[in-house]
Amino acid sequence: MDERAALRQLAATLPYAGDDAAVVDDTAITTDMLHETTDFPAGTTRYTAGWRSVAASLSDLAAVGASPTAAVAAYADTAFDGETLSEFIDGAQAVCAAVDAEYVGGDLDTHSEFTIATTAIGAVDESVDRAGATPGNRVVVTGRFGRSAAALRYFEQEAFDTANDLFQFTPRVDTGRTLAGVATAMMDSSDGLARSLHQLAEASDCGFAINRAAVPVADALSEVADDREDRWEAAVHFGEDFELVATVPADAVADVRAASPTPLTEIGRVVADDEGVGVDGEPLADRGYTHA
Amino acid sequence: MDERAALRQLAATLPYAGDDAAVVDDTAITTDMLHETTDFPAGTTRYTAGWRSVAASLSDLAAVGASPTAAVAAYADTAFDGETLSEFIDGAQAVCAAVDAEYVGGDLDTHSEFTIATTAIGAVDESVDRAGATPGNRVVVTGRFGRSAAALRYFEQEAFDTANDLFQFTPRVDTGRTLAGVATAMMDSSDGLARSLHQLAEASDCGFAINRAAVPVADALSEVADDREDRWEAAVHFGEDFELVATVPADAVADVRAASPTPLTEIGRVVADDEGVGVDGEPLADRGYTHA
Numbered sequence: 001m002d003e004r005a006a007l008r009q010l011a012a013t014l015p016y017a018g019d020d021a022a023v024v025d026d027t028a029i030t031t032d033m034l035h036e037t038t039d040f041p042a043g044t045t046r047y048t049a050g051w052r053s054v055a056a057s058l059s060d061l062a063a064v065g066a067s068p069t070a071a072v073a074a075y076a077d078t079a080f081d082g083e084t085l086s087e088f089i090d091g092a093q094a095v096c097a098a099v100d101a102e103y104v105g106g107d108l109d110t111h112s113e114f115t116i117a118t119t120a121i122g123a124v125d126e127s128v129d130r131a132g133a134t135p136g137n138r139v140v141v142t143g144r145f146g147r148s149a150a151a152l153r154y155f156e157q158e159a160f161d162t163a164n165d166l167f168q169f170t171p172r173v174d175t176g177r178t179l180a181g182v183a184t185a186m187m188d189s190s191d192g193l194a195r196s197l198h199q200l201a202e203a204s205d206c207g208f209a210i211n212r213a214a215v216p217v218a219d220a221l222s223e224v225a226d227d228r229e230d231r232w233e234a235a236v237h238f239g240e241d242f243e244l245v246a247t248v249p250a251d252a253v254a255d256v257r258a259a260s261p262t263p264l265t266e267i268g269r270v271v272a273d274d275e276g277v278g279v280d281g282e283p284l285a286d287r288g289y290t291h292a
Numbered sequence: 293m294d295e296r297a298a299l300r301q302l303a304a305t306l307p308y309a310g311d312d313a314a315v316v317d318d319t320a321i322t323t324d325m326l327h328e329t330t331d332f333p334a335g336t337t338r339y340t341a342g343w344r345s346v347a348a349s350l351s352d353l354a355a356v357g358a359s360p361t362a363a364v365a366a367y368a369d370t371a372f373d374g375e376t377l378s379e380f381i382d383g384a385q386a387v388c389a390a391v392d393a394e395y396v397g398g399d400l401d402t403h404s405e406f407t408i409a410t411t412a413i414g415a416v417d418e419s420v421d422r423a424g425a426t427p428g429n430r431v432v433v434t435g436r437f438g439r440s441a442a443a444l445r446y447f448e449q450e451a452f453d454t455a456n457d458l459f460q461f462t463p464r465v466d467t468g469r470t471l472a473g474v475a476t477a478m479m480d481s482s483d484g485l486a487r488s489l490h491q492l493a494e495a496s497d498c499g500f501a502i503n504r505a506a507v508p509v510a511d512a513l514s515e516v517a518d519d520r521e522d523r524w525e526a527a528v529h530f531g532e533d534f535e536l537v538a539t540v541p542a543d544a545v546a547d548v549r550a551a552s553p554t555p556l557t558e559i560g561r562v563v564a565d566d567e568g569v570g571v572d573g574e575p576l577a578d579r580g581y582t583h584a
Binding site for chain 2: 001002003005006007009013014022024025027029030031032033034035037038069070072073074076079080081082085086089102103104105106107108109110111112113115117119121
């Protein structure tokens, strides 16, 4: 059983699971585990690791329209060093401060591999799930895709400062809140834009017609991509980008774009289920980067 | 730097860290990581792993007097199997149901070792920390010590049913709430009764005079202990028991004992800082089981 099959089983068993964050009463809660082999390439600073791992959970809260209040992390390493632990905390605190949440510490564990498990909680007024996209709605996304794919290439080239900067992303909390009263469905793009669209389509029983030219791609990716196809592949399938992907009624697009603190781009529209998920009339593969 | 030194550094850096759970506004939050090598002996069922790992976080909430509302877990394994994942969820749900909380799922991760990170949140009215014990207060504890030490011996003897039963402990949530308005200091005994008393003494600037005969020891431990000294060592220093250790004003002891759903035993009293932590007039070593 792979992670996706196991996640489907979880979602079937647990009434609150399956979306980016669970909502219990007025509180949203989400947890994520990251570890060295698959999530922190050589050259990732502990500051970046602290920022990014906590940011991943904050992004899940943004994706349901919650306002983060606090985050914790369980920090496991083969041994403890005061300086790297401090750097991690500094990064975790910085990203929490960026979204007005408190980083309140957590647990330490000695482990065979550097492993971080983060949890964030937030207040929810109107939560958004993945199941309400309706034909005619428009698809909007925050920011630009491909930052993390570009970061990986910079890590490979040992351009560590640039790579670390790209790896520290801002969770789209403000825009998540802006979209909370308006969006018919929403999630974050951590598995890639392509997989996100397929997951929204499955949850909402709809299809998507995406305009390739409208999909915003990170400048950093354009600089390192081999060619146009490589750039598209990395932007849409690689994932790990944590932008919001939402559907909104067509007549609400102008208002939410004006109200959103982060630029929102309209990239297509919701179509009927039997039309599938397509880009410029061609099917978009339900394929992300398979994280080992 | 060992875990204890690293934890001290964390506590110095983070205003909310250092106690069993952080309290932000009216919400308590706590996280814990457990993994196979150190926390789940051979023979531990996935049901027990689910129960115990979530229970560890619920116990931290009990220790600050919070009422748990929800728990999540990040579940990492070398591969996923539907049946073992279901058993884990069943155990996690069962212990949440026992304390009226919701188990709401979490994250899955492929990892080199079976590793669980749990987080629990709860509502707090009056939270209790470790810093208010005052000479003259009495020391009360829930339940009996040595269940986990006994469980380990049953695991070694491959008496897996008994071992798993002993490993599934009930977080002392009800009694934590009972003590919340009364206790001057409180924590759980996960590092052992001896270490807990030393941690309370350090946080409260006090000493303790403990009556050895009054310390309640689990029947299961009496059955497997070699002799009286082995039994005492395992009950007081081994840890992993998750009972509450609290200090209460002398004139409140009778009332809280009557009100507590779990039996509360008075085991000694708070004395002045310069008297240290002693049992029957002899110093009690600040020594727990060092978890590798």
